[in-house]
Amino acid sequence: MSSLSYAMRDSSTMLRRNLLHARRYPALTMVVLALPIVFLLLFVFVFGGTLGAGIGGVSGGRAEYANYVTPGILMLAVTGAAQGTAISVAMDMAEGIIARFRTMAIFRPSVLTGHVLGSLIQTMAGLVVVVGVALLVGFRPTADVLEWIAAAGVLAMVTFAIVWLSVACGLVTKSVEAASNLPMPLMLLPFLGSGFVPTDSMPKAMQVVAEYQPFTPIMETLRGLLLGTAIGNNAIISVAWCTGLALVGFLWSRKLYSRDPIR
């Protein structure tokens, strides 16, 4: 077998390991999934009436707001998954079996790719559940099949990038507690962007932050695909951000993992 097929085989072996972990110990997945759903219900049923009137659509109100907030909630779910990934990587690194993997002739990053692919699959499954709940509480997308596929692609792309970053977070920290705190600021990004309110309702300085952070173009792209608003160059900017973040996360993770493990 060539080294490429070894890389594929080892990665899929490690992926199977991670999926077994997730299946056997679903608590972490559940906690991660609960947060965006709670926020969705909170924002639609508690704040939705007022915020919906504020964003001013044709009909306004709660129904309008359910549509507006769903892309932000989806991004919140992605960042929640990032936290889960960082925790499970940090927990895994404390296990003796990682030392064993390091003394075996396997594709070295496969431990990490197993985590990334495992988290990607879990997160996508979680997003399906979140979309399901959103539909129940009044989310009414206008997307056709192609647009749904494109939206899923955008979500997979951003999840992939964020998960690589959180693998690095899990590797760089010495404890599980620290690993769970490190990706926390990511969870603020949907709020500090166009996730919950339009950016033009914010003060000038805040608007600059909101418009130039990575999540805003991604949320605008999702909004465009699912609800038919204008996308403009947001799609291109999203792809650029995700490529950059994934690359940074991957290179950083690889560097951290190839260090000598500390005794």
Next chain:
Amino acid sequence: MTISQQRNSGAITVSGLRKSYGDKVVLDGVDLQVAQGTTFALLGPNGAGKTTMVQILSTLIGGDGGEARVGGHDVAREPDAVRDLIGVTGQFSAVDNLLTGQENLRLMADLRHLDRATGRRRIAGLLERFDLVEAAGKPVTTYSGGMRRRLDLAMTLVGDPRIIFLDEPTAGLDPRSRRTMWQIIRNLVAGGVTIFLTTQYLEEADQLADRVALLDHGRLIAQGTPAELKKLIPGGHISLQFTDAAELDAAAAALAATGRDDDALTLQVPSDGGVRSLRALLDQLDRAAVNVAGLTVHTPDLDDVFLALTGQPRELVSALDEKAALR
């Protein structure tokens, strides 16, 4: 490098190996050789540098200086070639706690790139051999210490490694599990595997190893066969306790004692601590009609070895080196 050259250079060759963590020198210029198909024991107390040695030889961490070759390959320059040949079972269990025993073995079979049929056959064989058939489907978290260690070693053996590193393989095991582990190790050697073992127990090195090296503060202070090493340490003895001075005098007259304490009323008699010699001693005391109040058997242990060697390391090391050169 041809196979015969590899054989000549030994399965493991280490020269001038050094490793420090910050200011703390862990390995301070270690030289050693392990011949193929033999068992080598690295004996030393906690913190001597045994685990670091295994970590470097098994490519887990890098050394700071010197050279180490395993199976003819340099551990720093060709780590993957070394990894293909070796198996490692550490003192801290290297099993996946979230999986079952069977799943752990399957994971190893896949990572060793065995085809499905070979993997299945080997896993079934190992479960049988290590008495884990019943526990195979249970999560590892439910295993006892001994079972966990057996699974750990079974996982190492899935890849059929030619050189196996065992870092304190019996630490924390009960005597029965320890004996089981010893038998497993002997069987491996019988199959032609080279074993590099670390241990704190002189007895374990004695039982298993062809050659033993003593590591203390990152330096090898002695190296040789178990018999050679045992000659260097004071032998075992039996300590007899008496109730009065007259009994002590009578016993001292009847026995070839090497030590006597008139205040404590004790007498030391050299002995290997075996049942036969113990019985002979008691017979002698009976014939002399001496009453013994108490008796303790003292067998030489690692403490004796280190006491004997660290007090006068230079002469002893050089004496052993001469012996090694003669071999």
